[in-house]
Amino acid sequence: MQANLDSASLASRASHPDWLVEAVATDWPDQLEDILDASNARPPLTLRVNLARQSREQYLQKLSSLGIQATPGLLANSAIYLSEPMPVHNIPGFAEGELSVQDEASQLVAGTLRLEPGLQLLDACAAPGGKTSHILESEHSLTRLVAIEKEKSRLFRIEENLQRLKLAATLVCADAAVLASWWDGEGFDRVLLDAPCSATGVIRRHPDIKLLRTPEQVTELLVTQQQLLRNLWQCLKPGGLFLYTTCSILPEENQAQIRQFLDSHHDAKYEGIAADWGVECETGRQLLPSTSSGADGFFFSLLRKC
Ligand SMILES: C[S@@+](CC[C@H](N)C(=O)[O-])C[C@H]1O[C@@H](n2cnc3c(N)ncnc32)[C@H](O)[C@@H]1O
Structure with a gap:
């Protein structure tokens, strides 16, 4: 009862809904206040340097010569934080594809996929294409990258981003969970x-989100996530890697979702992610929003098909 009262007063002080504060208080009690403070803070403007074109150091020097203050990210080797926000089209080199705007947590995805020349890769929920384009910047010799997005207007955003960066992928407008609508039956080495x-x-x-998200929506999302996981698993070749990510901090969407999947798929093995960032959980790695880190809250779980 006392815990409920405390959560309610914290919820009102932090302008978060009671249900969410109670969930975070249950799952991340030690980080609760920091998570709420970070969620109410102004987000940084984070850039991803296109390392295929220049090093992060070179781009930092370019910014410095133009009098723009910036610092390197500590988690991803491509990440830069601009000290002051600016319109994206004013960022030096943006139109020419030297960089993209992307949170540092998302910049960890391409490295986690263990990319190699010749691989066939599926990016199942792809718009606006931040991770699609980073994968292509990171590995130029993929055999194919299929990017699926179910919203036509959002698929267009992927096209725009790839054109600016002079990259190419096979773009498909479809519900990724309905395999018959898009899959030719050829297996992928990596599924994101x-x-x-x-x-x-x-x-x-x-x-x-603080006003609009409801516990009922989260329950519906759990069903959608499990359905996507189960159906897309079929597209992965034996020996291939499947990376499940969310920008959620709720364990039910993350480690519990993967636990449920592993319990019902004996050809799936949790691979683990060797890294020094985030909180290591039973079936993944969780970055939490924090006032002492620039990265978004994000969950990663890497599975291998036996
Ligand atoms: C978290 S966002 C993806 C962000 C993207 N990966 C990036 O890095 O830029 C999720 C996307 O999945 C799309 N989506 C949701 N359900 C889908 C489905 N069943 N099939 C394909 N796309 C879906 C949404 O429209 C949304 O654009």
């Missing part, structure tokens, strides 16, 4: 499922 989720790790970027 950046799943639709509660977005509770990115509230600072979308403060309306």
Whole structure:
């Protein structure tokens, strides 16, 4: 009862809904206040340097010569934080594809996929294409990259981003969970499922989530995520890697979702992610929103098909 009262008063002080504060208080009690403070803070403007064109150091020097203050990220080797926000089209080299705007947590995805020349890769929920383009920047010799997005207007955003960066992928407008609508039956070596989720790790970027997200929506998302996981698993070749990510901090969408999947798929093995960032959980690695880190809240789980 006391815990409920405390959560309610914290919820009102932090302008978060009671249900969400109670969930975070249960799952991340030690980090609760920091998560709420970080979720109410102004998000940084984070860039991803296109390392295929220049090093991060070279781009930092370019910014410095133009009098623009910036610092390197500590987690991803491509990440730069601009000290002051500016319109994206004014960022030096943006139109020429020297950089993209992308949170540092998302910049960890391409490295986690263990890319190699010749691989066939599926990016199942791809728009606006931040991770699609980073994968292509990171590995130029993929045999194919299929990027699926179910919203036509959002598929267009992927096209725009790839054109600016002079990259190419096979773009498909489809519901990724309905394999018959898009899959030719040829297996992938890597599958990235950046799943639709509660977005509770990115509230600072979308403060309306505090008003609009409901526990009932989270329950519906759990069904969608499990369905995407189960169906897309069929597209993965034996020996291939499946990376499940969300920008959620709710364990039910993350480690519990993967636990449920592993319990019902004996050809799936949790691979683990060797890294020094985030909180290591039973079936993944969780970055939490924090006032002492620039990265969004984000979950990663890497599975291998036996
Ligand atoms: C978290 S966002 C993906 C962000 C993207 N991976 C990036 O890095 O830029 C989730 C995307 O999945 C799309 N989506 C949701 N359900 C889908 C489905 N069943 N099939 C394909 N796309 C879906 C949404 O429209 C949304 O654009």
